[in-house]
Amino acid sequence: MLSRVADSLYWIGRYSERTETNAHIIDTQIERMLEQSRNDCGYEKEWHTVLDICGYIEVYSARYESYYLQQMVYYLLFDEYNYNSIDSLIKSIRNNARNTRDLIPNELWEEWNELYLSMQVKTVDEEFTVLKTTEFLTKIRKTSLTATGIIDSLMTRDECFQFVKIGKWIERSEKTALIVLRLLENEDVLTREIAVTSGLQLTNSFEEYTRRFRIRTSDNVLNFLMGDTKCSRSVAYGIRKIKRTVLDIEEDSVSSPYAQEMFEALEQLELIVQKDASLMSVEQRKEWVKEIHTQCSNFGPVFARTYYLNAPILVD
Amino acid sequence: MFKPYDSSSFYDEMLNGDKPKKHYIPFYEQLISFSETELFEKHNSAQSSFLRQGITFTVYGAEGGTERTMPFDFVPIIIPAEAWETIEKGMKQRVKALNLFLHDVYNEQKIVQAGVVPKTLIDNNPYYYKQVIGANIPLKNHIFLAGIDLIRDENGKYCVLEDNLRNPSGMSYVYQNRYVMRKMYPEFFRNYAIETLEEKIVHMQDALLSHRPKNVSEHEELHAVLLTAGIYNAAYYDHVFLAKEMNITLVEGRDLVVKDNIVYLKTIHGLKRVDIIYRRIDDDFLDPTVFREDSMLGIANILAAYKEGNVAILNAIGNGVADDKAMYVYVPDMIRFYLNEEPIIDNVKTYLLEDEAQREWVLERLDKLVVKNVGASGGYDMLIGPHSTPELREEFRNKILEAPHQYIAQPTIKLSRAPAYQDGRFYPCHVDLRVFVIQGTETHVLPGGLSRVALKEGSLVVNSSQGGGGKDTWIIKEAKVHA
Numbered sequence: 001m002l003s004r005v006a007d008s009l010y011w012i013g014r015y016s017e018r019t020e021t022n023a024h025i026i027d028t029q030i031e032r033m034l035e036q037s038r039n040d041c042g043y044e045k046e047w048h049t050v051l052d053i054c055g056y057i058e059v060y061s062a063r064y065e066s067y068y069l070q071q072m073v074y075y076l077l078f079d080e081y082n083y084n085s086i087d088s089l090i091k092s093i094r095n096n097a098r099n100t101r102d103l104i105p106n107e108l109w110e111e112w113n114e115l116y117l118s119m120q121v122k123t124v125d126e127e128f129t130v131l132k133t134t135e136f137l138t139k140i141r142k143t144s145l146t147a148t149g150i151i152d153s154l155m156t157r158d159e160c161f162q163f164v165k166i167g168k169w170i171e172r173s174e175k176t177a178l179i180v181l182r183l184l185e186n187e188d189v190l191t192r193e194i195a196v197t198s199g200l201q202l203t204n205s206f207e208e209y210t211r212r213f214r215i216r217t218s219d220n221v222l223n224f225l226m227g228d229t230k231c232s233r234s235v236a237y238g239i240r241k242i243k244r245t246v247l248d249i250e251e252d253s254v255s256s257p258y259a260q261e262m263f264e265a266l267e268q269l270e271l272i273v274q275k276d277a278s279l280m281s282v283e284q285r286k287e288w289v290k291e292i293h294t295q296c297s298n299f300g301p302v303f304a305r306t307y308y309l310n311a312p313i314l315v316d
Numbered sequence: 317m318f319k320p321y322d323s324s325s326f327y328d329e330m331l332n333g334d335k336p337k338k339h340y341i342p343f344y345e346q347l348i349s350f351s352e353t354e355l356f357e358k359h360n361s362a363q364s365s366f367l368r369q370g371i372t373f374t375v376y377g378a379e380g381g382t383e384r385t386m387p388f389d390f391v392p393i394i395i396p397a398e399a400w401e402t403i404e405k406g407m408k409q410r411v412k413a414l415n416l417f418l419h420d421v422y423n424e425q426k427i428v429q430a431g432v433v434p435k436t437l438i439d440n441n442p443y444y445y446k447q448v449i450g451a452n453i454p455l456k457n458h459i460f461l462a463g464i465d466l467i468r469d470e471n472g473k474y475c476v477l478e479d480n481l482r483n484p485s486g487m488s489y490v491y492q493n494r495y496v497m498r499k500m501y502p503e504f505f506r507n508y509a510i511e512t513l514e515e516k517i518v519h520m521q522d523a524l525l526s527h528r529p530k531n532v533s534e535h536e537e538l539h540a541v542l543l544t545a546g547i548y549n550a551a552y553y554d555h556v557f558l559a560k561e562m563n564i565t566l567v568e569g570r571d572l573v574v575k576d577n578i579v580y581l582k583t584i585h586g587l588k589r590v591d592i593i594y595r596r597i598d599d600d601f602l603d604p605t606v607f608r609e610d611s612m613l614g615i616a617n618i619l620a621a622y623k624e625g626n627v628a629i630l631n632a633i634g635n636g637v638a639d640d641k642a643m644y645v646y647v648p649d650m651i652r653f654y655l656n657e658e659p660i661i662d663n664v665k666t667y668l669l670e671d672e673a674q675r676e677w678v679l680e681r682l683d684k685l686v687v688k689n690v691g692a693s694g695g696y697d698m699l700i701g702p703h704s705t706p707e708l709r710e711e712f713r714n715k716i717l718e719a720p721h722q723y724i725a726q727p728t729i730k731l732s733r734a735p736a737y738q739d740g741r742f743y744p745c746h747v748d749l750r751v752f753v754i755q756g757t758e759t760h761v762l763p764g765g766l767s768r769v770a771l772k773e774g775s776l777v778v779n780s781s782q783g784g785g786g787k788d789t790w791i792i793k794e795a796k797v798h799a
Binding site: 001002003004006095098099101102106109110113114117159249307 | 367368369370546547552556559560565566567568570571581582583584
């Protein structure tokens, strides 16, 4: 497979996952907000956290002076200067899908293209009413989920499929680590109880957790989101999936010199996520999650170097 | 609802007076059975189908590029078998002669020595590339894919309007028009047996792979790619379609690299050899070390690999010398010279403005003629006399006097018309037909081709960039209409 094409497929995987997750996070936050008063000290802080998870709070504060709800929602959904706004993400997915149209199922292209076209003619009302915004977010999530279904049911399990999937798992692992990290950093503002529930809600694993565990303690939830290999949103699950897929690409050989750095990075991550939060102090937990997040963020470039940023090797 | 219009002033594809021609009767009967609402809804679904599938071309304007679909018109151009047989023979003959001409001008130039084609027309042609003189071309075939534009005059006689031997686009539309037609208007196919398009793609893949480079031995499996300028290119969808259908890798210049005169593909597992490149970028951009230095689309040193016989480049480099609007005048002579045959399909009468007598004659009749720049395409730098203003004619008079070799003139042809349906009504529009000829060890003509229609009422310009649309083209099988 062409390196450039692999790159595009990888980014389709990442951006699609990001679109779905961000839409879910914004939707969750809007719902939580309804029960809060504008004067609650948590209100603004929670939105800061969301801005940070779905974009960059620094970029937002550099451009906007206030934290009006409409402005924040606009920034997250449509701002063209926000590379992670839903609108920008959909444009990027469509461009990458266009770039690989000869390799992806036509249905996948049509799904994203239709969403893109519908956004060209009709956007959410300027008023951003709660109802309109949540309807819009539901539509975005449905498209993302349908696209995932199309990938799973129509794509041959070749390298094209594998690169899309790796993109998705890298994105998910990194995002879960980021969400937990930001919540831990805000624990002094949010009550611990809220932070724990938020962690599960924002990572969309609340239902998954409550089905399996009765007690909701912070160390339990932390272990669940970092190291539980059955939790589909956990870092450990994502890393495991990436490793298996990479082994498939490398035909089960971990010895190729060019892939060494990548396998080492994966092994380090596998080890670190298995630590037990119940044995740590509050500070240690923060450091632990920070380290996981850093390693997850660093893995993307390592993976990229392994497959397409290096000068290609001459094959005999 | 369809009502016959006055079809007496132009040749009409469908009507004879106020009655449909015999081969259009089943279509016509079906057409009048539809209600206005049905037609309107079908029309809208057909247009949105193109958009949803992203079958768009890019129009460059002040605000960067905007994507547009080529409007689709559901009234097909139906061509009876006998008429098609003549066109097919005519096209094969023409492309054969043009290919012999191309090989000749890059080798011995017998046609120049014989005094049939003036040497200056070759030497001064911007698309004649001295760098490829004597290059080893697989099968000696310079034309893998040609798009020949045909028109019908007021008597219904087919003439060649233009040869496109570089990167003729539009083949994907032929397939998509048929696809949409089958999906949205299945009723029309009842009572017709028409030539299918499917198997022709197999021929196309075979033809492509028959261009084995000199240095690649018989037992080696060939790796072919389609070279595109990328997603912002106007014809990108065409490129995607062809690569997908022929099952070859779609690549950009940055995906290729030349080492020791061998072309390689940059893959996730290293470099992989490439043997055949069906390129859809212009000659000028192919190799920045030889042609345009600033080209970001090409591959450095690819010309050396080509000349060495390590890679085949299709269509061959330098084909532009044969599809120039001035060279067009000489194609019938090429057919006589190389094949010793009379042209089956005629040219449109064309005046070369370099010739003083012809120039004088043309300058006196600018209001009646069509003037075209020999190097331009897509309806640009063109004067349509009867529709022009005195100012525009004056402008063209000056342009002609300044660079007479740059222009040709043709009589305003009364292009044939066919009904088109837009905005809820039917009206007659001018049409032409781009026929695709595929050449490898064998030559195939795609049955039908792309019927282009000037949707603006009264307009003669069918190019998509100028608001033209497309129609499905049906070639009736021998069995004829079952009606």
